[in-house]
Amino acid sequence: MGGVWSWIKNMASLSDIAVSAAINCLSAVLFLVAFAILRLQPINDRVYFPKWYLKGIRDSPTSSGTYVKKFVNLDVKMYLKFLNWMPAALRMPEPELIEHAGLDSAVYVRIYLLGLKIFCPITLLAFGVLVPVNYTGENFEEMRVNRRDLTYNDIDKLSISNVAPGSRSAAIIIIRLYAHIVMAYVFTLWTCYALYNEYRIVTKMRLHFLAAERRRPDQFTVLVRNVPPDDDESISEHVEHFFCVNHPDHYLSHQVVYNANALADMVIMKKTLQNWLTYYTNKFERNPNKRPTTKTGFLGLWGKHVDAIDFYTQQIEALSKEEEAERERVLNDANAIVPAAFVSFKSRWGAAVCAQTQQSNNPTIWLTDWAPEPRDVYWDNLRIPYVELKLRRLLMSVALFGLTFCFMVPIAFVQTLANIESIQKYLPFMKPLIEIESVKAIIQGYLPGIILKIFLILLPTIIMTMSKIEGFTALSALETRSAGKYYLFLLVNVFLGSIITGTALQQLQGFLNQSPTMIPQTVGVSIPMKATFFITYVMVDGWSGIAAEILRLVPLVVFHLKNTFLVKTEKDREQAMDPGSLTWAISEPRIQLYFLLGLVYSTVTPILLPFIVVFFAFSFLVFRHQIINVYDQKYESGATFWPDVHRRIIIGLILSQFLFLGLLNTKKAYNATYFLIPLPILTFWFFRVCKGRFESQFKKFPLEDAMKKDTLEKATEPNLNIKTYLQDAYVHPVFKGAIEFERPRVIDEEENNPLVLTKRSFHRHHHGKQKQEEEEDTSEDRMETLSSKGGSTSKAGPTVITAQDKL
C-alpha cells in the first residue's frame, strides 16, 4: 500500500487520471478473467468453492470423468459465460444467504449496499446541482487572468475551488456557496435517513435471527471471571456455592477453565510434526526405493542425517507422552485452574439475568458477562486479574498512540540500519551478491520502501496482538477492537497523511500549535487539491484490490502446495482447504475510508463520487460471491458489530462537516459558515438518538425474548435434558477430539430420549456414577469424566486439529 501510494501521490492531472483509470481497469479486468478461467478448473474447485465442500453439498470432482477432466475444464461454452458469477452472486435471496453463511456475513455485505444507498442519490444530486454550479464558477479563469503561471485542470474546475472570492459579483458567489451549504444539509439528512433505516433493518434482522436461532450453549451460559480466592474451597466449589446461593432457582452447572496454554502449544507442535511425517511418508510412497532422510537441527537445515520417517515417528511419540503427562498435570493440579468459569443456567432467562446484573458488591470480582459461543472463546485471556487488566489497557492506549503517530520513527531507524554497509557487516555471505552493481542499486533504492511495506503488511498482526494483550476474552471482541485501532491508523496516516504533508507526529504537533478553528481550515483547504490523488487511490486500492480478493492468489498457491506434499486421504485434502473468512479487523476500516472519502468530497469535488459508487457496487458483488462460495466464518456474533459501523460512518460524516466548514471559512463567507454550525450538533444528536434506540439490542439480551424462547422450548421439548446438552460445551478445545469439536454435536437426539442408554451415558455408568439426578453432580466427577475424555482423545491420534490451531 505504502509504496504504490507514494507513487500515485506524484500524479495529478486529468490525463494522468485517465491513464491510471485505464491501467487499473485493465488490471481489474485481468484479475477477473484469470478468476473466471481458474474457477472453472476442477483442480481449483476446493479453492473457489470451499464453502460448499464444508457444507457437504459438493463432492470432489476427481471422483468421476477422465483423468484430464479431473484437472482441467475443457467445456468451451463455460468460458464464454465467464462473467456469469455476477448474477449468480446476486441470485441468492437474503434469508437464504443468512441461512447459508450466517448473519455476520449477510450483514457485512449490507455495508456495501448501504454505501450504494447513501452515495447513489448523493451522486445524482451532486451532478445535477453542484457540478454545474462549480463549473460556471469561473474562479480559476479569473485567477488565470491575474496569475499566468497558475495551473489548473478540469477536475479542479468541477470542484468548489472554482467558486471563490472572485471579484465578479459577490451576490452570485454567495448564492453559489449557499447552494453548497444547502446541499451539505441535504446530503447529511439523506445519509442520516439511510443510516437510521439500515440500523432499523439490521436490528430487525438480528432480532429475527436470534429468535429463530436453534438452541446454542451460549444462550444458557455466562462467563464468570475474577472468582475470588477462598481458603477453604476450591475454585469449582466456590463457584458452585456462590451461584447456588445467589441464583438458587436458576443455577444448573458450571465448567471450570484450565490453564492449558502449554498443552495447546504442544498440540500445535504435534500437528506440525505430523505434517512433516505425512510429507516424508508420501515421498517414500512415491519413490519406495529411497527412504527419505532429514537433519535433526532447526527446520532440517543442519545436524546429523537421520531416517526422516523414523525420526518424526519417534518425535511424535515422545511429544504424545509429554502431552499426556501435561494433560494429567493440568487436570489434577489445582493451580492449573484459572479463576474463571462458565456457569450454565436452567433457562435463558436465568442466564440473561445473571449476565446483566452485578453479583457482588465488589465490582472487581464475580464479573459476569454473556459467554461467547464456544468457538469464539479466546482461552488465553480468561485468567487475567482485574488490576492487571486495567494496567494492560493503559499501556495499550499509550502504545496505540505511539503506533498511530510515531510509527515512522522505528521504521526510519530500521531503514538507516538496513543499508549496504550493515548487510555487508552482519551477513557476510551475501557479500558477493551485493557487490553486483544492479543488485546494489535495487537494494539502495527499494529497501526503505520494502521495509515500510513489510511494516504495513505486519500492521494487522501487530494491532491484533495489541488487542490480545488488552485482554479480551472472545475472538469477536478482539476483531472489533482491532478494527477500531486500524480505523484510527487509516484515518490519521492515510486520510490526513495524504492531505497534509509531513509525518503524523509532525501533523499532531502542528495541530497542537494551531487554534481549534484553524485545524479544519488547514485541512479543508487542501482537500480539493487532493481529489485526483484520492480518485487514483480508489482505483488502485479499491477496484484492483477487490478484483485481487476474488482471485485468491495466496490460498490458491498454498492449496496446491499442500495438495502436492501433504495430502494422502480425502480427509487430508479437506484439511488442506483454506476457505478463509471475512477479515473484519482489516476490511471494515477500509470500507470506512471510502465512506469518509465519499462524504468529504460529496460537497467539495463531486467528480470523485462515481468512483466510490463503482467501488461499492463491485465490492458488493465480489463479497456476496465470496460469502456464498468461499468464506467459512469462525464464529457467529449475530451482527454485533453494526453499532461500530454506524458510529464510524457518523464520525466520517461529522469530520466531513467540519472540514467543509473549514473550507468555507477560507472562502471569506463567514456568515454562510454560521449556517453550518448546527449541522455537526444535530448529527451528533442523531447519533445519540440512534444509540439509545438501537444499541442495546446488540449488547443485551432482553428478558422478554429470553422468556419467549424458554416457554416455546418447554412446550415443544418437555423432556429436554439441558444439563447433558451443556455438559462439555465449554471444555477447552485441547481436551476435545477434533471431530467432536468441529462438527455439530449429536446430543440433541440423546436429549429427546433420556431413557435410552447411549454410549455417553453408558460411559458414565462404567465409571460407577449414576448421574440422572442432576443435583448430585459435583464438579469432582465432572473432572473425572473430563480426564477420561481427554485421555481417549489423545489416543485418537493423528487427526487432532483444534480451534486453537486456527488462531
Place this chain on the structure above:
Amino acid sequence: MGGVWSWIKNMASLSDIAVSAAINCLSAVLFLVAFAILRLQPINDRVYFPKWYLKGIRDSPTSSGTYVKKFVNLDVKMYLKFLNWMPAALRMPEPELIEHAGLDSAVYVRIYLLGLKIFCPITLLAFGVLVPVNYTGENFEEMRVNRRDLTYNDIDKLSISNVAPGSRSAAIIIIRLYAHIVMAYVFTLWTCYALYNEYRIVTKMRLHFLAAERRRPDQFTVLVRNVPPDDDESISEHVEHFFCVNHPDHYLSHQVVYNANALADMVIMKKTLQNWLTYYTNKFERNPNKRPTTKTGFLGLWGKHVDAIDFYTQQIEALSKEEEAERERVLNDANAIVPAAFVSFKSRWGAAVCAQTQQSNNPTIWLTDWAPEPRDVYWDNLRIPYVELKLRRLLMSVALFGLTFCFMVPIAFVQTLANIESIQKYLPFMKPLIEIESVKAIIQGYLPGIILKIFLILLPTIIMTMSKIEGFTALSALETRSAGKYYLFLLVNVFLGSIITGTALQQLQGFLNQSPTMIPQTVGVSIPMKATFFITYVMVDGWSGIAAEILRLVPLVVFHLKNTFLVKTEKDREQAMDPGSLTWAISEPRIQLYFLLGLVYSTVTPILLPFIVVFFAFSFLVFRHQIINVYDQKYESGATFWPDVHRRIIIGLILSQFLFLGLLNTKKAYNATYFLIPLPILTFWFFRVCKGRFESQFKKFPLEDAMKKDTLEKATEPNLNIKTYLQDAYVHPVFKGAIEFERPRVIDEEENNPLVLTKRSFHRHHHGKQKQEEEEDTSEDRMETLSSKGGSTSKAGPTVITAQDKL
C-alpha cells in the same frame, strides 16, 4: 456574589489582604457571637434546634418556667461558654451521626474532612519546601534592577513567579523548577491516595448502611417508564400481564401513576387559603371587637371589601368541592393514567434483577430502573415519552451552553433597559421618588449591579428548572444534575472568569482561536497574579459565608413572622419551623471551587493554602453542627453523590496539572515540562481505575446483598405480608393524608400479626372485599381502595400538607 466579587477584584497588595482578612474575620466573629447569643434564647429554640423537635426529643421550652424565661435566657454562665457548640458539634461519633441524620449528611461533612486530609499535609510540605525555594528565587529583585517601575508584593515573592528565567545561574533555576515538578508529583500522589482512601471508606459506609437499613418500599420496587400503549388493555392490565409473564416467580403487584399535577396545584392553593384564614381568625381572636376584612382582588390589594373569615371559608369550601371533583376525574379517567408504573416484587432479589436488566427488545419501552424512595419521586416527569426526553436533553444542553457562556448578554440587555428613563416611562408613579437626586444616583450607580446580583440569586432556581425540564424522575437526580451544571458555571465564570479578563463568550472565542497548547499557557501565566484576589475570595465567600450559614438569618425572621401571624396550636408552630436541608446543588459545587483553588495554587502560590485549610476546618465544624441540630433531609440517597464529588475533585486536579504545565512552559523550561506530561495521563487512569473499582456500588444493587437481606428477612419474619406493606407506598402524595405521609407508617405491627383485624383491614372489609389472598387482587379494586382513601383524606380537612408543597 457578583458585586462583592468585582469590588474585591480591585484589591491586590499584602496590606489590602491584611485589612480584608481583618474585616472578614471580624464579620465572621460577629456572626458567631450573634449566633451564640441568639441560640440561647428559648424563643429561637425552634430555629436553631429544629431537628430535635422533629425527632420528638426536645419539647417547647414555653411549657415551663416564668413568662420572661420563655423568651429570653437569663443564665449568664451560658453566655460565657458561647463557643461551646464547637466541641459539641464534634462530640457525636460518626455511627451515631449516621443514625441521627442519615448517611447523606454524614458523608457530606466528610467532603470537608477530605479537604482537610488533602490540604493539611500539602500545606506543610509546600511551606517546608516550596516557600523557601520561591522566596530565595530573587527573580523580582533582579527584574527590579532592570525595571524600576515594577511593583511586586510579598505574596508575589512567595510564588513561583519569583523563580524564573533570571540571568543568575541557569542550573539553580532548573533545580528550583524541578523542585516544583517533584512537588507536583508528590501532591498529585497524595491527593490520589486520599481520594482513593476516602472512596473506599465511603463505599464501605454505604454498603454497611444499605445492609443495616430497615425494610423500605424502594428496595422491592422498580419504576417502569414508557409502558407502550395497547389497544385491548388498560395500562394497568398491560403492566400486570407483562410482568406476570416475564417475571413469573417474582412479580408481586404494581401501582399506576396518575397525572395529578392539577390536583397538586389545588392542594397547594388550598393550603395558602387556609393560611390566610388562620391569619384572620387569629387576628379576630386577639381583637374580638372588629371582624377583619379583606379585598377580593389579587393579594387583597384591590376589589370590594368583604368579611375576611367568611370570604376565605367560602373560598376553601369551593376549592374543596373542585378538588373533590378533580380527584374523582383523575381516578376514573383512563387518560389521567400516565404510561408509567411502580412495580413491586416479592423479594429484593426480584427487584434487583428487574432494575438491572433490559425487558423488551425495544430499548425505548418498558424502561426499568430502581424506584426512588417515595419521598424522592418527582411526579411531574414520569409521563415523558422517549423521543421527547431526548429532544429535551438536546435543548437543555444547548441552553446550558448558552447559560454558561452567554449569560451576560440578556443581563446587559436588561441593564440597558432598566435605566432612569424607562422607569419614568413605564412606572410613572415612581417619578417623584426618582427625581430626588440621591435616589437617582443610587439607581444609576447600583441598578446594573443589582440586576446581576438578582440573576446570580436566581441562578440555582434557573438551573434546577433546566434539570426538571430534562425529565429526571427523582429529586436526588435533579439535585445531582443541577450540581453538575452549577459546577460548570462556577468553573467558567468564577474561576476562569476571574483569571482572564472579558466575558465567558469572549474567552471562548479567544480559546477557539488559540492553539490547544497555548490555552493552559495563557491561563497559567495569569494564575500567580490572581493569588491575592482568590485569598480575598476565600475569606469573603468562604469564611463569612459559612458564618452566615450558622446564623440562619432568613429562617429566623420567617419563623418569627409565622409564629406571630399564623400559629394557633402547637401543631401550627411545628409547621412554622423550617429546618431546611443541605442545598446539595449549590453547596457542593462551591466546595469544589475551593478544592480547585487549593490544587491549582498548591504548586504556584502556596501562601493561599492556609486560607483554604481554615475554610475546610471551619465549614466542617459549622456543617456538623447544622446537621446535628438543624437540617432535616427530604430524602435519603445513601451517599449516591460520592462518585460526582470524586470526579470533580479529579477534574480540578487534572486542570491544575495542565495549568501548571502551561505556566512552566512560559519559564522557558521546555525539557522540564516533558516530565509533567505523564501526570494528567496517570491521573486520568487513576480516575478510570477508581470508577471501575467503586462506582457501580453507588449505582447498582448487587444480587448477593439482595439475597442476603431476603434470606435474613425470611428467617426473622416468616409471616411478613409484603404485599400489604407495599400497597400504598407509591401513591401520589395528593391522594394521601398529610399525617400518614409525613410520619413513619405503623404497618409493621400489623404485618407481624396478620390475623388481627386492624383499622386498615377493617376498612377494606367494610368495602366488601376480602383480600387476604394476594393473587385475587386486581388493579381495579386497588383503584377503588385508592379513591375511598382519597375521599377520606380530602375530608380530613385543613391540615393537608403534602410533599408536593415542599418542592
